[in-house]
Amino acid sequence: MTKVVVVGDRLVSSATLKEAAGQLNIPGPIEVVEFQWHGDLTKDQFQEKILLIEKGGPEAVDIPEGILPEMIEADYLLVHIAPVSKEMIAAAQQLKLIGTCRGGIEHVAVDAVKEKGIPLIHVIRNAEPVADFTLGLIFAETRNIARSHQAVMAGKWRKSFSNDPYKTTLANLKVGLIGLGYIGKLVVQRLNGLGVEVLVYDPFVDQEAIVAEGLQVTFKALEEVFSEADVISLHVRVTPETTNMVNKALISLMKPSAYLINTARAAILNKGDLVEALKEKRIAGAALDVIWSEPIQQEDDLLQLDNVTLTSHIAGDTIDAIPRSPYLLRNVLNGYFETGKSDMLIRL
Known part of the structure; x- marks a missing residue:
C-alpha cells in the first residue's frame, strides 16, 4: 500500500x-x-x-x-x-x-x-496568467496606459508623460529576462510571436535544450542584460542568493530609456535603490505587481512617483488557475x- x-x-x-x-x-x-x-x-x-x-x-x-x-x-x-x-x-x-x-x-x-x-x-x-500579465505591464508602463486612464478618470486629458523622449513600439525594444523557468519560457513564446528580440540571463538552464524547444533567445551575462535591454523582466525565485539581487549596481547599468518589470517577488529587488533611480529619472520607469509591504501603505514612496505602474499582486489571479x-x-x-x-x- x-x-x-x-x-x-x-x-x-x-x-x-x-x-x-x-x-x-x-x-x-x-x-x-x-x-x-x-x-x-x-x-x-x-x-x-x-x-x-x-x-x-x-x-x-x-x-x-x-x-x-x-x-x-x-x-x-x-x-x-x-x-x-x-x-x-x-x-x-x-x-x-x-x-x-x-x-x-x-x-x-x-x-x-x-x-x-x-x-x-x-x-x-498560474504561469500562463502571469506570463500574460507580464506583457500587459510592459505595454502599460512603456505606453502610459494606466497613467492616462488615471488622469482621464480624474477629469484630465493628459498628453505628456515622463517617458516622452523614449516612447516607441514594442517591436523596437529588446526585452531582457532574468530567469528562464516555466514562466520565463512562456513570456519568451509570447515575445517571439510578436517579433521582439529577447535577451536572457539564467546560469542554471541547459542552453541547448532551450534552443531545441524552439525558443529564440540570446543568452547573456547578467550585467550585459541590464546594460543592453530596453525592458528587463524578473522571473526568479526568492533565495538567499537572489534576495536584493537587483540593486544599485545593476540598476546603474540600465539605459535612461529602460524599464524594469517585476511579477515575481518583491524581495528580488532592492526597494531603496529602485525608488532612488525612479526619483532621479535614471531609468524610464518600472511596473510592479509585487510590493514589499502588501497592501501598500499610504506613506509609501512609490505612491509619490509618476514613472511607476503598480498593481495589487493580481498577475496570477484568474478563476481557473x-x-x-x-x-x-x-x-x-x-x-x-x-x-x-x-x-x-x-x-x-
Whole structure:
C-alpha cells in the first residue's frame, strides 16, 4: 500500500488533491489521507496566513492537527500552500517526494527537505496568467496606459508623460529576462510571436535544450542584460542568493530609456535603490505587481512617483488557475515518474 498525505486549504480543496493523488502512476494500491488547513477562514483571514508564510516560512503558522502521526508512514505529500514544516519532515520516515501546486516554496522547510534528500516538485499553477500579465505591464508602463486612464478618470486629458523622449513600439525594444523557468519560457513564446528580440540571463538552464524547444533567445551575462535591454523582466525565485539581487549596481547599468518589470517577488529587488533611480529619472520607469509591504501603505514612496505602474499582486489571479492546480501537479508528477526528470524539480 502506497500512502499519500494531501493537505488542502481555502483555495485548493483536499477533495481535489485527493482525486488527483488517486490518478498518480505509482505502484500498488493508493491510500490517500486528507487534511484541510484553515478551509473555514474568510478570504482576508486566509490572506493573513499566506502573508505570515511568505514572510516567516512554514514555522510562522500552525500545521494541520493530527498530521504528524500520518507523516511517519507517508510515501508522498501533496499540498498547495499549507505549511510543510521541519517537524513534519522530521516525522517522515519513508517520504519519497513532496509535491506542491504553487510556484513559490516559502511554505516548505527547504533546508530540512534538502537534508533528507527528498525530491521537491512544484508547479506554477498560474504561469500562463502571469506570463500574460507580464506583457500587459510592459505595454502599460512603456505606453502610459494606466497613467492616462488615471488622469482621464480624474477629469484630465493628459498628453505628456515622463517617458516622452523614449516612447516607441514594442517591436523596437529588446526585452531582457532574468530567469528562464516555466514562466520565463512562456513570456519568451509570447515575445517571439510578436517579433521582439529577447535577451536572457539564467546560469542554471541547459542552453541547448532551450534552443531545441524552439525558443529564440540570446543568452547573456547578467550585467550585459541590464546594460543592453530596453525592458528587463524578473522571473526568479526568492533565495538567499537572489534576495536584493537587483540593486544599485545593476540598476546603474540600465539605459535612461529602460524599464524594469517585476511579477515575481518583491524581495528580488532592492526597494531603496529602485525608488532612488525612479526619483532621479535614471531609468524610464518600472511596473510592479509585487510590493514589499502588501497592501501598500499610504506613506509609501512609490505612491509619490509618476514613472511607476503598480498593481495589487493580481498577475496570477484568474478563476481557473488555482482550483485546478492539483491536476497540473498530477501531470507533472506522472511525467517525473516516467522519465526521472522535470523542469519543476526544485534544485536544492
